[in-house]
Amino acid sequence: MNHNHHSSHEKHQNNSSNHDHSQHGHDHHGDMVKEFRNKFFLTLVITVPILLLSPMIQHFLGVDWRFSGDIYILAALATFVYLYGGWPFLRGAYDEWRQREPGMMTLIAMATSIAFFYSIAVVLGFDGDELFWELATLVLIMLLGHWIEMRSVNNASKALESLAELMPNTAYRMLENGDTEEVEIDQLQQGDYVLVKPGEKMPLDGKIIKGKSQVDESMLTGESAPVTKSEGDEVIGGAINKEGSLTIEVEKMMQDSYLSQVIEMVKNSQKTKSRTQDFTNRAAKWLFYIALIAGLTTFVVWIILGATADMAIQRTVTVMVITCPHALGLAAPLVISVSTALSARHGLLIRNRTQFENARNINAVIFDKTGTLTKGEFGVTDLQTFSSTSEDDVLRYAATIERESEHPIATGIVKEASDRQLELLELTNFNSITGVGIEGDINGKNVKVVSPGFIRDKAIQFDEQHYEEWSAQGKTVVFLLVDEELVGAIALADQIKDSSHLAIERLHDKNIKAIMLTGDNEKVAHYVAEQIGIDEVYAEVLPDQKAEKVKEIQSHGMIVAMTGDGINDAPALSTADVGIAVGAGTDIAMDSADIVLVDSDPKDILSIFSLSKRTYNKLVQNLIWATGYNIFAIPLAAGVLAPWGIILSPAVGAILMSLSTIIVAVNAQLLYKFKPD
Known part of the structure; x- marks a missing residue:
């Protein structure tokens, strides 16, 4: 993937339909984030005069800023907020109704529409208090919530995509004569050899063919310490080569690379709904029906109790507006986007x-x-010497012979010699002894690395006790013979x-x-x-x-x-x-x-386990805050405590609503303090 963004992005889009598709998806998501952000800020600007012009808010603040025709200006501003700021929710409600699945968007659209049309009726002469300020604050808070949510989800993808943008533009491809040529990443093919110098990034996923170095994979894997990599080890495109020069065989193209898979996985995970999200969607559906029933019940009860139609309608509207679960709608998505x-x-x-x-x-x-x-590779676990041969010499002889073999045991012995920085010797007359081992000549001596079966067949004496201990531990044991004399035993096992x-x-x-x-x-x-x-x-x-x-x-x-x-x-x-x-x-x-x-x-x-537990706890806390508001507010709005002179005014209802929404949003962000076990 080329990331000299301006010069090569177009070309890359032509080369990789896969990337083009994901980029398009990302741009679409980014556009929606911008849409909600722009709508939020413009609605915020319009909401300020709506609040200042609202008679109920002025009364609440103990001031009187009324003037002739102010109610019409208020109605015009509120109409703009309802149609411009509220449009995503009206559109969402339409989609939900079309699918016969009323949910969160339907609830928001119902609350804003009731507040708007009721208030217009008041402006046109209906006896009551307009609720334009309630409409404006409701739209504003929901825009803010959706903006925060979408930005959080977008940032998770963007953080990973920004890694892809840090991939190098070019690589040094090895030529047959040993020289290198600088080529664009797009020109590399599977099987190409590339040279990665100290301080450079791995161009694509591949395997080290030559060299040893410390590789920094922290941006890709979260592993803070550089990892030692040598011949045969896999490297991830984008990782930084810290020390020695490495020759890499390219194994995967960009669209199949580890990084691309990671980005795709995160995107897919964001699309999958969690059980808690399903629960909140079901809760929104039921709250919609509860709002209708509560509103109707409130109206009927107030009429039976002898209240005027105006009073009954006002209580009904307050109940239906307050039932809108702003915080419940944000409870799960915010926590989920943060945890992703x-x-x-x-x-x-x-x-x-x-x-x-x-x-x-x-x-x-x-x-x-x-x-x-375990690491899935053999490593030397024990070494025993016989006669006067040192451990290093046993290993040096064995590794010199095993260097010619591709067996996992051979790889383990050669790696151990390399880790000990032992210089290998010159080998001639290499030969495989079918079924029992390998042999060759080193400095004029015949050297064999053989199985226990070979030692037994030749009746060569060895340390049976050590051998039995190692075998009981599931280790593989090979013996080293120099001119038919037993000089050492090496035990190997899959390394933990x-x-x-x-x-x-x-x-x-x-x-x-x-x-x-x-x-x-x-x-x-x-x-x-x-x-x-x-x-x-x-x-x-x-x-x-x-x-x-x-x-x-x-x-x-x-x-x-x-x-x-x-x-x-x-x-x-x-x-x-x-x-x-x-x-x-x-x-x-x-x-x-x-x-x-x-x-x-x-x-x-x-x-x-710890992140799952923390995420779940945050979800439960948010659901309690969100539904707690509704459980508390709906009966008060309906006027349950009216006989004692306590009626929840719409102004107090709005404050409670705002408070629960803010608490839910802040609580979700606190998940960022998570420290893994």
Whole structure:
């Protein structure tokens, strides 16, 4: 994606229909934000004279600024507010009626329309008090609320899209003769090799073919510390190369890149309705009917009690105007938009909002082992030397031979030698010994890296006790022979992620059970489980049995989150109450999950639970504030306390309405103070 915005944006739109589409969607959303902002400010300007000209407000303030014809100026200004500021709500109400689903927009349109037409009737001679000021403040507050809400949602997308804009414009493509040429990002193809120098950004997603460096992925994954990357490691487009030069093989084009998927996921998550949103929409629908019934009941009761028609109509209008749940309409969307932005900031991508809200109730987390709790790559765990050979020499010999092999064990040994900064030796006559190992000549000596079976067949003596201990832990052991003499043993295992132990510890602090579900063998699974404190282990489970195991755990009354990264985890992720995919996993695992951990870090699961709980608490608080206002205001507006001389004046009703709306908006913003576990 080119981001020399002015010069290349047009060209990029032609090259990528995908980007063009998302850009169009974003522009549309941005236009709506501008529309609500402009309407809010112009309505605010007009509302000030409406308030100053309103007889009821003047009476409330104890002043008299009346003059001849002032009521007609007031009516003209209010008409402008009703038609200009109130238009989005009138249009929304029309859409709701067309779908036969009266809801929030219908309520707002009903309240503003009743206030407007009743007030026009008063201007034309009907006996009563005009409510133009009520109409203006109601429209103003709803415009403000919708503007805040849409801006919050827009900002979450914009924050991610701004990352895409930070992508470099050009890259250095490697040529066959070893030289480089500077090309536009759009010209790169899958499989191209690019050179990324220190301080430069990765042009696209790819794999390191040559070099080692510290890579800063903080803007993409939330991981603050730079990550060490070397040959074979994946890099994300937009990440910053801090130290050494890297040669990258391009694996994904911009439209398929990690960053594009993230942006798309966040947009989709904003479109999905949560259970709480559904609840507020249903509540708005019922409040619409309640408003009609309450208004009709108020009118009938006042007439029965002998009140004048004017008095009964005034009470009815006040009830129907006050029933409009401004705060209720904002309670869920504001909190949800803030939590979406927060989630992205903390490396969590929410694909299903309802399941995210359910995450607060989780009492068991099932982990896949490989790639989730472990790195999914072999690493050297133990080294034993025989005779006088040093550990470094054992490793140097083994790595020199294994460098020629592509086996995962070979990769682990070569990586360990690299981490220890050992210089490898010259190898000749490399040969694979079928089924048992590899050999070659180093400095005139025959060197073999072989399996335990080979050692036993040759009746070579070795440390049986150590070997049995390592085998019991599920480790793979290879032996090093120099001129047929045993000089060392190397044990390797899938390396446990540094954060796995901490993640399990914190889950236990929250009384959440940690379960491992893996296709790996019993020994390996139990060794890893013991190392990090897993409560239950299900090992040697076939891919098609994983979903059944999840159901079995659920049948014990557990509310289960499943965390995995592979294709074989997809059915289990879908079956669990909450499916969590680690970001480094396969596309199908991510598609089956409700939440994606961008950074593939098990301890980020804790952030899901705490953010889910905090979000839910804020939603409940906002719903209480919002509905509390209606429960309190409607009976007072109807005149329940009239026998004791207490009647809620429209002015006080408006103050209560404004107060509850402001509290809801401020309370939602307080979610930004969230600190992950």
